[in-house]
Amino acid sequence: EGQKEVSTEKSGYLVIFSQCNNAEPYRAAQNDSFKALWSQYDDVVFEIQDAQQDNSRQISQIETAIVKNPDLLIVAPNERGPLSAVMGKAKKAGIPVICLERDIVDAENYTTWIMSDNYSIGKLAGEYMVEMLKVKNGAPEGKIVDLRGLLGVEGEQKRFNGAWDVMNTYSGITQEAEAVCNWLQSDARVRMTEILRAHPDIDIVYGHNDPMAVGGYLAARDLGREKDILFVGVDGLQGEAGGIKKVVDGVLAATFTYPLCTDKAVEIGNKIMRDPDFTPEKVYEVQSEMITPSNAVEKFNG
């Protein structure tokens, strides 16, 4: 079990990546990174499949992948519950399965899990915000606004809980308001406007992703209050539209990278395919990086 028959006629490897949703900047970056990395291997055919943010679509996509019989299946599961069975099915069919980033129910259902933990990112952000409040208000106290992604999404919950598990230990730090902005810059801009009207004192806006933090910034700038508030984001993508650039531009005070995990996946995946003796660990965690004005320019350029 778990080992694939090695057919002698076969030349080259087929790697299928089941992406939960291509059409999102973070995912697009992940795809690009994968493509670049795999293209360094001439004998690898790399295919990306997009589940368009739909569990059942991803399930059937993996079912299709099983029929295609690849040498490596990488799955970025849309949600933990629904994808478990089908990933287990792939593994049982003899296909090595890398579970990327979100975990799934029951570790038996994947070969290895390469992840970065949203909860620890939330904690990093929380610790950073506490520090900033100390600087700003002289004590760990202040008012926070959460701009939240689509409720009910696991990563969203963890980014929230991570941060607040840290901040809740300080009685002076309170949540002033929150708004659900569905990960969108435009929603965040509109909703933040009302929050600014209703709440005169806000110290930090914690956007659960960078675009929402930027949306909050736009609203504040419109009201001339962007100087009084710190904007913190998560994701820290590269490129003009990414969060790192926003730190460079002085829009965000900080962002916390949500690692693409692609380097690690390619490294481990290659070992699994090429080295029959290699047994991967069950979990690899890739650490988040804090991007602040002190390191932003450097990160942006390299």
Add this chain to the structure above:
Amino acid sequence: MRLNEGVQSIPAVFKKSTGTLKKFQSFTGLVLILFLAVILSPRQHGTGRILFLTPENLSDIFRQVSENGIIAIGMTFIILTSGIDLSVGSLLALAATLCAKILTQMNPSIGQPLHIFLAIFLPLMLTTGFGALYGLLISKLNIQPFIITLAGMIGLRGFARFLTNNANIDIGFGDDISAVFANLISPKPVVITTFVVIAVIMSIILGRTVFGLRVKSIGDNSIGSRYAGIPVTKTLLFTYALSGLLTGVAGVLHAAQNHQGSPNDGVSYELDAIAAVVIGGTKMTGGKGSIVGTIIGVFIMGILTNTFRLKGVDINIEMMAKAVIIIVAVWLQQPRKARSKG
């Protein structure tokens, strides 16, 4: 003297053959899609068979379209009354979460079979009830279905999230009651059979019962229906309740298949369902349409998606190509205008 000899002079044979032609016509879109699917399909890794035509893939498609198919069947009835139901996505999420909640978070001492029965039955009751409520509000308050079901779409999504406190409810893989439930409901044959049975029954109800005739007559001429003394309120109530019930069934299947009740699921399902109905030839203005048409619409969409997926086409290209193919398929299977004046 015969009043209209002119009409009678058309030979019966010819009339028959145009009938067959028309019937065939409504399948041409599907045939085109099948044709495309076979052409575009990659070969199976190893065996070299046409991947699309493998029994596994065909049954996969069948299962994949089941949820949308079941919802679209209910939607067909509603659209035939010239109504619309925007809330099916939220209703599905509500049914799925309630089902998962009953399975995992309640512990009545009524024995496993009864517990599972409740986990299926109560969500169905709830969705049927909301459907009936829509029907009542639409006919009693005389508000357009779009608004009532839009309110349902928003409100019930909120309600589903409220019920689960924004979290997903996992059904899990142990060997507890949830697992029994999932193993009972989620296998391919169960899902496909449910879909097929519902399709057959509903097709009979629409085509062969008084209720079906009334549904069509309301959409065809609502004032005329009142003049003829058709119980409009009752019929609308039943129609929306039926759609609610079917959506509930899809929701329970959804929970079992996904091992989860997620309050965020089902977003934009209303669009998929309506699209299938309309592609299947049912007029948005009501009165005219069939379950067979809807099933064709469901498969046109399902096969199209499957084909692109097998081929591994970039989603953006896929979407652009889909747009064109949908239009061509619908255009092909549209009955050629009998009357040029229409």
Add this chain to the structure above:
Amino acid sequence: MRLNEGVQSIPAVFKKSTGTLKKFQSFTGLVLILFLAVILSPRQHGTGRILFLTPENLSDIFRQVSENGIIAIGMTFIILTSGIDLSVGSLLALAATLCAKILTQMNPSIGQPLHIFLAIFLPLMLTTGFGALYGLLISKLNIQPFIITLAGMIGLRGFARFLTNNANIDIGFGDDISAVFANLISPKPVVITTFVVIAVIMSIILGRTVFGLRVKSIGDNSIGSRYAGIPVTKTLLFTYALSGLLTGVAGVLHAAQNHQGSPNDGVSYELDAIAAVVIGGTKMTGGKGSIVGTIIGVFIMGILTNTFRLKGVDINIEMMAKAVIIIVAVWLQQPRKARSKG
């Protein structure tokens, strides 16, 4: 002898007063919402004024509803012809991304003003062109608008993402041309003025021009319109092109206000726009409706959201409450049945 003494004998005063009553009636839903908003509104910190009624908040609302308002105005025309446009969300995303792309990724040596002009003009041309294409396909192929614009919705979303390679295009915060563009287009007065001017012009076009009358007559009776010699194809083409144009305008405003062209924006905007139109009293079956009604619908939705946000109500509770309030508001502002056959 006068043929219609019976009719003439109604005192003119009475006729007048029912007219006023009716006009008032269509505002009652909005009045209810305003009432709720004032009651629920928190006080402004410091001044103690009712937050909802502060000029800043009121103008915020105005700006917030502008995009939806502009789109909904175009949608009103389309729904009046008994059509629908599902693709507005995708079209908006397309316009916004194209605008951002022209600003940031193209560098024609034509001088800044012309460059900005192109960044506005080309997206508008593109969306207008797609609108015209819909109109053409709908009337020439005789396919239901739902299908054509559904294809548009899918295909153009794919196209927008394809254009940007799934990424957002940021127009940045520097002092380059993008910033000039953003500062030019995004200020509150500019956005609000655009909305108001469009509303006034379109209201006049619908109510006072030949084109407007033709739009309504097609929705009322499409066969009859042909018999009356109305150029149906041309009128539909213009209607959809107009909606495309207005959606393009909303898209450019969207890009400027959000400093970004995101191919994922605008999802479900079609629902918001249609909802506003329908809440505003326009019949989904066409023929009857007004721009004023649509504006009322836009504000009912906008004020409702604003109120809940000011109050900081839990989003799920907000959604459930919204569902109920929308139904009540629509029911209130619905003209009381003059005709018993309804």
Add this chain to the structure above:
Amino acid sequence: MDEILVLKNVNKHFGGIHAVKDVSLRFNEGKVCALMGENGAGKSTLGKMIAGIYALDSGEIRLNGEKLVFDNPLEAQKKGIGLVLQELDVFPSLSVAQNIILNNMSFAHLEKGFLNSNNINEEVKPWLEKVRLDVNPGKPMEELSMAQIQLVVIARILSMNCRLIIMDEPTSSLTDDAVDNLFSLIRDLKKDNVTIIYVSHKMNEIFQIADEIAVMRDGEFIGKKSADETDPTDIIEMMVGRTVSGKEKQRSWATGDVCLSVRNLITPKMKDVSFDLHKGEVLGVAGLVGAGRTELGEALFGLEPVRSGSIRTEDGELELNNPGDAIKKGIGFIPEDRKLQGLMMSMSVQENMILSTLDDLNRKGFLDNSKIVKNVDSLIDNIRIKTPSGNSCVDTLSGGNQQKVLVARWLMVDPEVLFLDDPTRGVDVGAKEDIYEIITSLASRGKGLIFVSSELPELLRCCDRIMVLSEGRATAVLKCKETTQQEIMSYATASVVAGSKNKGATR
């Protein structure tokens, strides 16, 4: 004599309109009582109240002494009351058979369990035969002509086995042969002691079939007379409140100039039709149901594809792709089905009237409101459309007045050639005279008119020549002064073979 139905002080308002004013009226069992009145007199409203469609504002209705309170037309049916609606509210997408059995107590047994379309079709066949309608019962209603629809509706009511049948203008689209058949059916019903309330504007029909005649005016009941004791002039006076003399046609305005010339026209329905229309001439078109009269108009108006043949006006040969082209070339067409093909039912009278002349009423794209109001109001007065104002919704007008709105639309266009497809359908005697006068005045101004009608007297009265169609062929073109109804009917029923006797088709 037994009184089956008694109305006592019945009232009905629509908004500000008092449609039925304090009407008290008795109907005798087994009699045919004609209900007469001008357009908008309240006949249909009264009928709908008896049949349970409208609730009474006040007053009461007793059937066999029992007070009727309905909240559903089905209950009226259960009590044995049936209504043939003037508007023919049928279900276009449903089949003929389904239209007949739907909510029909007589076929309740079919509605139990599963519907079987073969059964249904079989069961309705006798009723279709009764009204002599020979269509496949499985055919969708929308593929039928107006006349055929009317027959289906009559078949439906007959099948209900009612004790009291209200027929609201049941023959408005029917030709004489079908009317004769209907009358023999009515006589059969009378033998079974069924009571008929018969609403019609066709005076000759009334005196053929009615035992009694009740007259309404402006919502009020004026009086009831036995048919033997009265005559048309008398009735008209009661209806209108003055005497209306059906003037004979005074003179012909026909000139020698041809304004429309059709040669060898072949369309899906027309088989080789040729004729000339002269300026100032009124050319009647007669034929049985389905003879292709409507098709001819639609071909001339760019609504039907022309397979071969030519249509010429003074501008030369026409290539008509749509009605817009036809209007530009000076051809107008008043369709027979005012609801489906004619009016925009939720728009105002004024808007409906100006729809085909928008290009003339447009000042730099804007509607020229003062001009519109002036034109519209004067026309409303001229042809006496009974409406509160030009801004009222056409839906609230009585049937005859709706018809006048449609005629008015084309009067505003003022085309050189106007094809009128049954323009007097459902129009009262006074208004009919008005329409005849309109036709004559158009002719006097040198317009060419093609006048389709199911009523031969009307054609004989108004036309210069009459073209008879049979099965898509012109079987004859007859000079009005030299022909008779019998001759026209003989050509109308002429079979295809006889069609070769084309007597001077082009003069």
